[in-house]
Structures are given as structure tokens and as C-alpha cells.
Amino acid sequence: MEISERAEKLSPSLTLAIDAKAKAMKTEGLDVIAFAAGEPDFDTPEHIKAAAMGSLDAGFTKYTPAAGIPELRAAISDKLKADNQLDYDPSQIIVTCGAKHACYNALLASINPGDEVLIPAPYWTSYPEMVKLVGGEPVIVPTTAESGYKITPDQFLEYMSPLTKMLILNSPGNPTGAVYTENELAALADVALDEDMLILSDEIYEKLIYDDAKHVSIASFSKDIYEQVLTINGFSKPYSMTGWRLGYVAAPKNIAAKIESLQSHSTSNPTSFAQKGAWAAYKGPQDCVSDMLKEYSKRRARVCEILDGISSLSYVKPMGAFYFLVDISATGMTSSKFAQRLAGRRKSRRRSRPRLRG
Secondary structure (H helix, E strand, O other): OOOOHHHHHOOOOHHHHHHHHHHHHHHOOOOOOOOOOOOOOOOOOHHHHHHHHHHHHOOOOOOOOOOOOHHHHHHHHHHHHHHHOOOOOHHHEEEEOOHHHHHHHHHHHHOOOOOEEEEEEOOOOHHHHHHHHOOOEEEEEEOOHHHOOOOOHHHHHHOOOOOEEEEEEEOOOOOOOOOOOHHHHHHHHHHHHHHOOEEEEEOOOOOOEOOOOOOOOHHHOOHHHHOOEEEEEEOOOOOOOHHHOOEEEEOOHHHHHHHHHHHHOOOOOOOHHHHHHHHHHHHOOOHHHHHHHHHHHHHHHHHHHHHHOOOOOEEOOOOEOOOOOEEOHHHOOOHHHHHHHHHHHHHHOOOOOOOOOO
8 A cells, every 4th residue: 555755755763763672671671771762760740740630630631722721821921931031922822742743833834845944963853854744845954063063154044045944943952962052043043034034943951951051042032033933842851741742832923823723633632631730830849840950960970971981982061951962983883883782782791881992
């Protein structure tokens, strides 16, 4: 049976394949440390779980408005004003089934077949696949360690064509941990304004920032750039709510209305009782976030210490998120081969940690 062309174009997720291998090894009783999936290993904070369980006990298990319950959209609006200096009316906020869903809906509402979307590399594996799914053409813009793995205004212009409609910006970044400075974002905003480009700003890691880095929302610079930015965020990373599948997109009124309409015909609403938990995440105590960040900071320092002792590996110190992008080019292996070798060595040496000699 013939399948659709859009499905044929998709590449399987290597991240999920490696994560599945790690989980399979764990079921065999092996002591595996899995680095593949972008998932916090903390439990969801108790006050968030209590809010969801309380809503279940109260029978809050029916359909909600497609764009999310009013109190959650209002809470997100309040959060965006307080944390990001962004003035979005609740009607401009669409709650989605995860931030990935928010990205896809945003692309679906704004990209036409043949439109080009610039994606700085290294990038999250799903960005180009989502662009292809909606009929767009992903254009990969290579960045370097020297630039901190961040796209420059000159590159923005260089890779642009008459077909370019959008730049995808992820800060703090997956998998690089790069955090754009206020000046760097302002320069990119100027290019977007001059060239009338949309920006999809994925800010899911905004609360995971280290040292003197600062998160800035690119839509906050001016009223003009605000009208060209679709801001993506969610609850998975800062509140360890990956399985809850809750994110959101905040967008200009005309795009937000179309995203709401699209969602009403696809998933309908996000899970009702999960939305109550998300409301508690934003309106409840925030020490859970700072506690996780302290632990991530300790782990970051430890990984730096280990990598600094391995001469065949290099890296740029991440300023945000919880990833390390390690340059393995000196080993002569591809990333898949490198990961498979680590997994294979661990499997064959059950009583010892895998070691890479410097």
C-alpha cells in the first residue's frame, strides 16, 4: 500500500532510538546512565500532582475549550508579563499537548508549501521534520564553536532567499546549551524586521540558566517585532512534567486564532486535569525550579571536570538547558557509532564504568 509523500520524507528520531536501546538494557538488569532523551530525572513537584489529583476527584474529566481552560491561559498571560515583559492577552495563548505540539501548530498556521525555514545547526532533531510535515523546506544554517553555536545576523542574511519566511530560534538551546545575549537577539530582530521574517522562538529551557547568563524573549524588544514572533514555552523541562504533555504558543492575534482553529480539528483540548496541574505550576511555589537548577549546576560542573580530562573530546560550556554538545571529531567516529560503542562497552563490562582514554 502506498503511503503519503510527507510520511516518506520523514527521518526517524535517532534520539528516541538510542533512548529505547538504553531502556531495553535497563530491563535486562544493566546499570545504564541514559543521556539520550531531554527528560529531567526529578519527580513532578507534589503541589502540581496534588492539583491534578484534586481535579480528578472533583470530576474534572470532560472536554475543555480547545485552546485551554481560561484560568490557565490567564496564568500564562500573567507569567509572560512578569517574567518576559510580554503583553499577551489570554486569547492570544493556545495551550497545546506539549511544546513540540505548539511548535508544530505554529508552523502549520504560518508556513505554506515551498516556504523556506532557517534552522541554525546543531538543532533539535524534530525542527526540520516538522517543517517538512507542513510542506515547508528546512534550510540548515551551520554554526561553529567559535560563535558559541549561535547564528549571526550576517548568516541570517546569507542563507535567506526570496522563499524564506521564518527563522527558528531556540534559546537556551538544545543540544548546545547556547544562550543568546540581549545584544545578539536585538541584532537578529533588526534583520527580521528589515526582511519581514517570522521568528519561532522556542523558550522551553528559559528557567534553566547558569552563571551570569540571562534569558531574554526576542518578542519583548518592540511592538513591531512582537507582531512577527511566535513564542513557544511549556511545563515539561522546568517542572519535570514531560509525560503531562502540556505546552503553549503565544502569538499575534490573527495567527493565534488560526492555531486555535487548527487545534480544534486535530487534538481538541489538552488533557483537562493536566491543565489544573499546569495552573498550579505557575501559581504555586517556585522553589522546586530553583532546587532542580542547583542540582543541574552541580552536574554541569562535574561533567566539565570529566570532559576536561579527556584530550580527544572538546566542548563549549553550556550556559543553559541540561545538555552538553561534545565534539567527538578527533575520535573519527560518527555520533551514532560513538553512542553504540559506549552502550556496547557498558553491556560487555557489567561491573565497570565505561572509560574514554584521554
